[in-house]
Amino acid sequence: MAKKREKTSEKVSEDFADFDGIVHPEQKPLDDEHELSLRPRSMGEFLGQKQMKENLSVFIEAAKKRNESLDHLFLIGPPGLGKTTLAQVVAHELGSEFKVTSAPALDKPKDLAGILTTVTAKTVFFIDEIHRLKPAIEEMLYIAMEDYELDWIIGQGPSARTIRIPIQPFTLVGATTKAGNVSSPLISRFGITCRFSFYDEKDMEAIVRRSSGILKVQIDDDAAALLARSARGTPRVVNRLLRRIRDFAQIRNSPVISSEVVAEGLKRLEIDSLGLERHDREILRIIIERYNGGPVGAETLAISIGESVDTLEDYYEPYLIQAGLIQRTPRGRVVTALAYEHLNLKPGNDAGLLF
Numbered sequence: 001m002a003k004k005r006e007k008t009s010e011k012v013s014e015d016f017a018d019f020d021g022i023v024h025p026e027q028k029p030l031d032d033e034h035e036l037s038l039r040p041r042s043m044g045e046f047l048g049q050k051q052m053k054e055n056l057s058v059f060i061e062a063a064k065k066r067n068e069s070l071d072h073l074f075l076i077g078p079p080g081l082g083k084t085t086l087a088q089v090v091a092h093e094l095g096s097e098f099k100v101t102s103a104p105a106l107d108k109p110k111d112l113a114g115i116l117t118t119v120t121a122k123t124v125f126f127i128d129e130i131h132r133l134k135p136a137i138e139e140m141l142y143i144a145m146e147d148y149e150l151d152w153i154i155g156q157g158p159s160a161r162t163i164r165i166p167i168q169p170f171t172l173v174g175a176t177t178k179a180g181n182v183s184s185p186l187i188s189r190f191g192i193t194c195r196f197s198f199y200d201e202k203d204m205e206a207i208v209r210r211s212s213g214i215l216k217v218q219i220d221d222d223a224a225a226l227l228a229r230s231a232r233g234t235p236r237v238v239n240r241l242l243r244r245i246r247d248f249a250q251i252r253n254s255p256v257i258s259s260e261v262v263a264e265g266l267k268r269l270e271i272d273s274l275g276l277e278r279h280d281r282e283i284l285r286i287i288i289e290r291y292n293g294g295p296v297g298a299e300t301l302a303i304s305i306g307e308s309v310d311t312l313e314d315y316y317e318p319y320l321i322q323a324g325l326i327q328r329t330p331r332g333r334v335v336t337a338l339a340y341e342h343l344n345l346k347p348g349n350d351a352g353l354l355f
């Protein structure tokens with residue numbers, strides 16, 4: 001599902017305002033089209049996340065042997081790591097129908113009832129952004145997940161009564177970037193939880209090779225490795241970078257993507273050795289220069305960079321934290337020594353350029 005970045009209307013740091021980064025893991029409208037061809041269909045094509053995949057394959061096999069629907073599945077992880085992809089892969093492996101919606105699209109209980117009353121047995125029903133479900137819908141989902149029934153109220157006032165409508169056993173796959181915002185009664189109804197981690201370099205390289213094969217572009221091994229290292233452990237980002245680098249290679253008339261082409265492309269796109277783009281460096285710089293390295297609260301920081309707290313927490317922070325550049329403390333965000341080093345800045349009251 002394409003998510004929009006909400007800009008806060010408050011003070012927006014000028015140099016930050018209209019820069020739309022390429023490494024941003026958030027899905028952009030055109031990605032859908034592009035990603036369709038690159039999106040893995042089967043478990044074999046779904047690269048990396050080995051442990052998670054192995055366990056899931058066992059659960060799928062067992063459910064198939066018992067001729068039952070797979071237990072409900074909860075997918076947690078930052079954007080672009082493959083939650084939607086995995087949900088589709090699971091449906092494919094089960095040989096089941098795949099239905100998809102997102103929590104904000106479920107406005108009234110009847111929206112959910114409309115879907116659930118038409119699902120066939122063992123359907124994989126995917127709800128994206130499940131942390132955004134409305135309470136009335138969530139309540140309805142509890143009973144549906146547990147008993148495969150829906151509570152439905154007929155009539156109004158004193159004559160109103162509730163009837164239970166049976167539905168086909170289905171598998172709910174709920175995905176979220178914000179597990180902390182999902183209520184515990186809902187979490188407890190999922191039998192299987194998959195937590196995505198950022199992909200390591202080898203897996204990222206494998207993804208680059210697979211994608212370049214599909215896009216029919218030739219890429220040298222060291223070029224693939226460089227690209228894999230610069231894409232913040234995120235398949236969506238690496239696929240997007242690969243397409244841009246392919247453009248640069250085409251303009252240079254290079255039939256093969258070499259590491260020079262990748263290096264030049266990354267430079268032009270202002271992506272550094274850690275895979276950070278301008279936006280990320282600005283966040284670090286603002287914490288250092290305006291807040292003395294932190295701690296700074298998420299709200300304050302979000303306003304300073306002209307983004308919503310959600311965008312800051314979902315899209316930027318996970319990788320900055322993973323890369324060891326910032327830390328979340330009870331008092332707010334703090335940059336680490338590595339961040340100073342990376343930006344060539346000196347810690348201290350008057351943080352300034354070393355040279």
Ligand SMILES: Nc1ncnc2c1ncn2[C@@H]1O[C@H](COP(=O)(O)OP(=O)(O)OP(=O)(O)O)[C@@H](O)[C@H]1O
Binds near residue numbers: 079084239
């Ligand atoms: N394990 C994988 N192997 C190969 N390619 C992958 C893998 N996971 C994801 N991709 C690629 O990355 C793209 C983004 O993945 P996907 O849309 O599933 O992410 P997501 O976690 O659902 O993100 P969001 O939170 O923004 O919805 C896919 O279209 C696919 O091309």
Ligand SMILES: [Mg+2]
Binds near residue numbers: 001083084085128
């Ligand atoms: Mg998704």
